[in-house]
Amino acid sequence: MKKVLLTAGICLFAGSVFAQMKNVNAAFNEAKMPKPNFGEARKSINEALKNPDTKDLAKTWYVAGFIENKSFESDYNKTLIKQSVNEKNMYNALLDSYEKYLVAAKLDTMPNEKGKVKSKYLKDIKNTIKNNQPHFWSAGAYFYNEKDYKKAYKMWEIYQDIPKLNFMAKETLNATDSSYMQIRYYAALAAFQTKDNKLAIKALNEAKKDNYEIQDIYYYLVYAYSQEKDTVNQFNTLKEAVEVLGEKANDPKYQFMSQLINLCIYTGKGDDAIAYLKKALEADPNIAEYWKVLAVLYYENKKDEANAVQCLEKAISVKPDYAEAYGEMGRIYFNKAVTASNEASLIKNDAEYQKVRDEVVLVAYKKALPYYEKAHSMKPDENEYMIALRGIYYNLGDEANLKKIEAEMNASE
Incomplete structure (x- = not known):
């Protein structure tokens, strides 16, 4: 009884494999027709690709790749005679063919039970992939223009990868x-x-x-x-x-x-x-912006006023209408005046205080003045320059210009 059941099981298994191989062969034959029905061919082969009895067979994947390649070739040949085709579908078939052929090649080069490799489909796979390589360039361009950038990248990556495939090593492809x-x-x-x-x-x-x-x-x-x-x-x-x-x-x-x-x-x-x-x-040496940035770094990072001033002078000589360089020069002297004024406020002796104010504080404000006035003339709406000028005019006791700059500030609000 056990032998009978075992024999029946073997028959059922063989029958299942045979049925699925019929799908593989039917799909293969359909794809080879003069006017193939690719929908039917795909339907048949997809059943075999899902079936556990045939999904790991080299022939199944070879036929799947063959169908997609024939579909690509059919559309591509139409473009040669100026017939319209769905380019997206055409290039997707090219991609599907390549991916399925890779699986087929892997299965077709596996050693048999004796440890020997007897491939049946590799030669055709190699020829097809070699011939199709230039089309991946066109496919990438198509998808790039369609803004499908990931697909474009994939197509161009395949173009590069083909010469690196192990089974393509002996092909004349210069990478x-x-x-x-x-x-x-x-x-x-x-x-x-x-x-x-x-x-x-x-x-x-x-x-x-x-x-x-x-x-x-x-x-x-x-x-x-x-x-x-x-x-x-x-x-x-x-x-x-x-x-x-x-x-x-x-x-x-x-x-x-x-x-x-x-x-x-x-x-x-x-x-x-x-x-x-x-x-x-x-x-x-004629990049004024670099001289100005270098000046700021000397001034802020190095506390090196002398080099900062020298760099700003270079910036202004290169670009005489460089408002920001004039403003930066004014800022250096303005800050010097403010610092000296703060230090002078600590002096208890009135005479000494007045001496420092006259000889240091006001001198620094006077040095800052022409630079800020120049910067303001170039960029009259720059608030930073107007605020500085207001402070300078106030400290120098220049009431006429103080009223004028305050009027400008009020008008700009």
């Missing part, structure tokens, strides 16, 4: 020519557009190795690190960009040097900021 540099660049741009910063950082660092459109790569990489709040890698990337690009690091479109200096200041690396500013000004 180092210029087309791969371009693809890595475009893939990096697509990754950046996904807003997935980790993916973007990975792709941009890969593209950076090619030194292709390197300014763009550094620019997007710095931005991605900033979005991740990774100031360490942001700083290192900016530093590398400045070292690699040299004078081009000052390009107004990218402003790597400016970004590096700002990041140094933001992260409390004032000495580094000063060093980079000096380096930049050695290369190009």
